[in-house]
Structures are given as structure tokens and as C-alpha cells.
Amino acid sequence: MQPLLQDYSNKIKFQFSIILPLHNRLNYFESCLKSICQQQHQCRTEILLLDDASQTFSRQDIQQIVEKCRPYLPSEKYTIYYLRHPQNLGEYSNINWGIKLANSPWIYIVHDDDLLLENTLLWFEEIIQKQPSLDLVSGASYTIDDTDKIIKKSSFLGNQGLANQEFLNLFLANNPLECVATIYSKQIFEKVGYFKADLDVSADWELLRRVSKVTELQWYYLPQYIGACRHHEQQKSKQYQTSISDQYIWQVLNLSQHYFSSLEQRTSKKSRYWQCFQAVEHYFDAGEMDSALSLCLDIVEFSDLGDRLWLEVLNQFELKHKQQIYELMVMLIDKATEVH
The missing domain is CATH 3.90.550.10 (Spore Coat Polysaccharide Biosynthesis Protein SpsA; Chain A)
Incomplete structure (x- = not known):
């Protein structure tokens, strides 16, 4: 056979x-x-x-x-x-x-x-x-x-x-x-x-x-x-427990600038920031501060913050912990700037 x-x-x-x-x-x-x-x-x-x-x-x-x-x-x-x-x-x-x-x-x-x-x-x-x-x-x-x-x-x-x-x-x-x-x-x-x-x-x-x-x-x-x-x-x-803000996701978003319109790029990144901040909000509610910090660190490390879309998203939507998220992001951005 x-x-x-x-x-x-x-x-x-x-x-x-x-x-x-x-x-x-x-x-x-x-x-x-x-x-x-x-x-x-x-x-x-x-x-x-x-x-x-x-x-x-x-x-x-x-x-x-x-x-x-x-x-x-x-x-x-x-x-x-x-x-x-x-x-x-x-x-x-x-x-x-x-x-x-x-x-x-x-x-x-x-x-x-x-x-x-x-x-x-x-x-x-x-x-x-x-x-x-x-x-x-x-x-x-x-x-x-x-x-x-x-x-x-x-x-x-x-x-x-x-x-x-x-x-x-x-x-x-x-x-x-x-x-x-x-x-x-x-x-x-x-x-x-x-x-x-x-x-x-x-x-x-x-x-x-x-x-x-x-x-x-x-x-x-x-x-x-x-x-x-x-x-x-x-x-x-x-x-791998792929994070909603891991480096590969931000690489995908950045690569698409070669074939997406500027409006599509903005829409993609704003949606991702919104998902991230919703998750950070959840971590604050649950008292999981290490997880909130880790996710915000990912955002600062892997996303392109120069367009300030993260701030636009944070201002646009209602979040109970908006001020704490803003302060955490600013602190991490300042630290990242000092390192570089």
C-alpha cells in the first residue's frame, strides 16, 4: 500500500x-x-x-x-x-x-x-x-x-x-x-x-x-x-498574551501610512488609543496600578506621540480617571524624553 x-x-x-x-x-x-x-x-x-x-x-x-x-x-x-x-x-x-x-x-x-x-x-x-x-x-x-x-x-x-x-x-x-x-x-x-x-x-x-x-x-x-x-x-x-498596545500593533499602524490616507491613519490610531485608555480605566477601577502603568508605558514606548492624538482622544471621551491617566502619561513622556 x-x-x-x-x-x-x-x-x-x-x-x-x-x-x-x-x-x-x-x-x-x-x-x-x-x-x-x-x-x-x-x-x-x-x-x-x-x-x-x-x-x-x-x-x-x-x-x-x-x-x-x-x-x-x-x-x-x-x-x-x-x-x-x-x-x-x-x-x-x-x-x-x-x-x-x-x-x-x-x-x-x-x-x-x-x-x-x-x-x-x-x-x-x-x-x-x-x-x-x-x-x-x-x-x-x-x-x-x-x-x-x-x-x-x-x-x-x-x-x-x-x-x-x-x-x-x-x-x-x-x-x-x-x-x-x-x-x-x-x-x-x-x-x-x-x-x-x-x-x-x-x-x-x-x-x-x-x-x-x-x-x-x-x-x-x-x-x-x-x-x-x-x-x-x-x-x-x-x-505572548498580545497586549492591545504591544509593539507589533503600533508597527502595523505605522506601516499603513504607506497605503492608508491621512484620515484613515488618524482614525486607526485614535481608535487604538481609545481602546488603550479604556483598558487603563478598567485597571484604575480594579486597583491594578501596575497593569495601568505597564499599558501606559507601552503606549509611550511604541506609539508615535508626536502627533498628540493620544491627548485629543483623552480630551474627547468621558473617562472617570481622565486626570489620573493624563498625569501618568505626562510623567512617563517626561521620563522618556529625559532618557533620550
């Missing part, structure tokens, strides 16, 4: 490419792979397993898990390729590598702890067959825990169909989409470039902000739950 796990080849063309990055963790991989193999779509699909120099498992371990999925895996529909880096690239460099190797016009990025719903790829397939010129298709997602229990449902962002400006404006202040909720045409990466790997967990958001500025963009939104992302102790983004 021929092994299901194959060495990469570019000799076969597919309709879908599923990019599945792996690094030092297989706890949820089998469940993830089963959810992919049980899809109801018809088109030929490659699965690119991208092992980023893992030290805790081998190709043989991957092979054993893949073989467990054989009963669910119609060989005429799926081809599974295994690729391994000898040195660690990092998550988004690994994903970018997979995008470039993909043998199809459509790219779907699935993390090893994600789950697809039964009809995820079928929904994508039906939409794309009707509108093959689309740039990307997005939907809603669940958040699940270690036991696959749904702990959160994302909001629907609009009506079914092509995205309007109101939808695109949602990406000014935040990223309302999980990675598992979007399939990309390969051509969109040719238009806007790839993920900026140095932005870590904010790379998805920055890419979608660039995408939102594409001329004659064809972004289709489906108000339907597409898949599930998992929150658990081993999750990278949970380890």
Missing part, C-alpha cells in the same frame, strides 16, 4: 492548497487533519505539511497520524506533501514559503489546532465556482477550548456578497477575522505581497489592511461559521 505522505512535487496542479504549518506540537494535529479529510467538496486539494525544524517529533510520527486518517481520505481528491526546514524559520516565514510552493490558485491556511466544519471547503468551492475572479472569501468562526467546546462565536461582519466600504473599514482598528475564516486567491499575494513575518501574531491583520486598499478588490463575505480556532495553554498567541 502506497504511503499517503509524499515528498513535495510541483508536477500536479490542484484547485485548493491547504497550508498547514507545524512546529514542535502534534496534540491537536490528528483532529485537525480529520476535519480536513472529511470535507464534502469535490475539487482536487493538496495539503502542504510544513515542518518548521521541529525537535519533538519526526516525519515517521506525522506518517502514523496521516495513516490513521486513511479511512476518511479519498486519494483521488487529496494529496499530502511533507516538507521540513533544517532550521527554524518562524511561523509566518514558514507560511510564506508554503504560499510560494502552492500548486493551486487558492490558498487556505489552517493551523494544526484549528478545526474545519463539515462543509467549509464546499462553501468556498461553490462561491468560487460562481465567481472565479474573487480575490478572497471570508466568513465567521468559532473559538473552541481543549475539549472542542465552543467558548465564543465571532460576530457576522456584513451581508452575503462582495464587501463594501463599511466592511473594509472594520480593519482600521482591529482584525475581526481569524485565519481559519479566510481563503485567499494566490493572485492577491502577487498584488500586495506576503505576510510580514517580523510582525508576529499581528501579521494577519497587517496583510488584510493592505488587501483592503487593493483597487477593484473582489472580497466576498459569507455570514456563516467557517471553522474553529482553538485557545489552549500551548497556543503561541496565548503565551
Whole structure:
């Protein structure tokens, strides 16, 4: 019996490419792979397993898990390729590598702890067959825990169909989409470039902000739950506990000056300051002064305070601790100025 796990080849063309990055963790991989193999779509699909120099498992371990999925895996529909880096690239460099190797016009990025719903790829397939010129298709997602229990449902962002400006404006202040909720045409990466790997967990958001500025963009939104992302102790983004004011977020905001209008830039930064000050307000109410100080330090260190938008936001909105926040910010700015 021929092994299901194959060495990469570019000799076969597919309709879908599923990019599945792996690094030092297989706890949820089998469940993830089963959810992919049980899809109801018809088109030929490659699965690119991208092992980023893992030290805790081998190709043989991957092979054993893949073989467990054989009963669910119609060989005429799926081809599974295994690729391994000898040195660690990092998550988004690994994903970018997979995008470039993909043998199809459509790219779907699935993390090893994600789950697809039964009809995820079928929904994508039906939409794309009707509108093959689309740039990307997005939907809603669940958040699940270690036991696959749904702990959160994302909001629907609009009506079914092509995205309007109101939808695109949602990406000014935040990223309302999980990675598992979007399939990309390969051509969109040719238009806007790839993920900026140095932005870590904010790379998805920055890419979608660039995408939102594409001329004659064809972004289709489906108000339907597409898949599930998992929150658990081993999750990278949970380890980092990404702050609402960490350096990557401010890097994203600053990078967008190259493609956002000055008004959009102001709107983005003001919204972020407002979120930060709301959090500081909460910390004051809870008596968590160290957390309030830490967040304000992040604002001073990573945001560009020269435009004084932070002060405009503080003056514009009602906050119970407005004066204390102002005094804390001024003190930290003065100290930062002395250092420099």
C-alpha cells in the first residue's frame, strides 16, 4: 500500500492548497487533519505539511497520524506533501514559503489546532465556482477550548456578497477575522505581497489592511461559521498574551501610512488609543496600578506621540480617571524624553 505522505512535487496542479504549518506540537494535529479529510467538496486539494525544524517529533510520527486518517481520505481528491526546514524559520516565514510552493490558485491556511466544519471547503468551492475572479472569501468562526467546546462565536461582519466600504473599514482598528475564516486567491499575494513575518501574531491583520486598499478588490463575505480556532495553554498567541498596545500593533499602524490616507491613519490610531485608555480605566477601577502603568508605558514606548492624538482622544471621551491617566502619561513622556 502506497504511503499517503509524499515528498513535495510541483508536477500536479490542484484547485485548493491547504497550508498547514507545524512546529514542535502534534496534540491537536490528528483532529485537525480529520476535519480536513472529511470535507464534502469535490475539487482536487493538496495539503502542504510544513515542518518548521521541529525537535519533538519526526516525519515517521506525522506518517502514523496521516495513516490513521486513511479511512476518511479519498486519494483521488487529496494529496499530502511533507516538507521540513533544517532550521527554524518562524511561523509566518514558514507560511510564506508554503504560499510560494502552492500548486493551486487558492490558498487556505489552517493551523494544526484549528478545526474545519463539515462543509467549509464546499462553501468556498461553490462561491468560487460562481465567481472565479474573487480575490478572497471570508466568513465567521468559532473559538473552541481543549475539549472542542465552543467558548465564543465571532460576530457576522456584513451581508452575503462582495464587501463594501463599511466592511473594509472594520480593519482600521482591529482584525475581526481569524485565519481559519479566510481563503485567499494566490493572485492577491502577487498584488500586495506576503505576510510580514517580523510582525508576529499581528501579521494577519497587517496583510488584510493592505488587501483592503487593493483597487477593484473582489472580497466576498459569507455570514456563516467557517471553522474553529482553538485557545489552549500551548497556543503561541496565548503565551505572548498580545497586549492591545504591544509593539507589533503600533508597527502595523505605522506601516499603513504607506497605503492608508491621512484620515484613515488618524482614525486607526485614535481608535487604538481609545481602546488603550479604556483598558487603563478598567485597571484604575480594579486597583491594578501596575497593569495601568505597564499599558501606559507601552503606549509611550511604541506609539508615535508626536502627533498628540493620544491627548485629543483623552480630551474627547468621558473617562472617570481622565486626570489620573493624563498625569501618568505626562510623567512617563517626561521620563522618556529625559532618557533620550
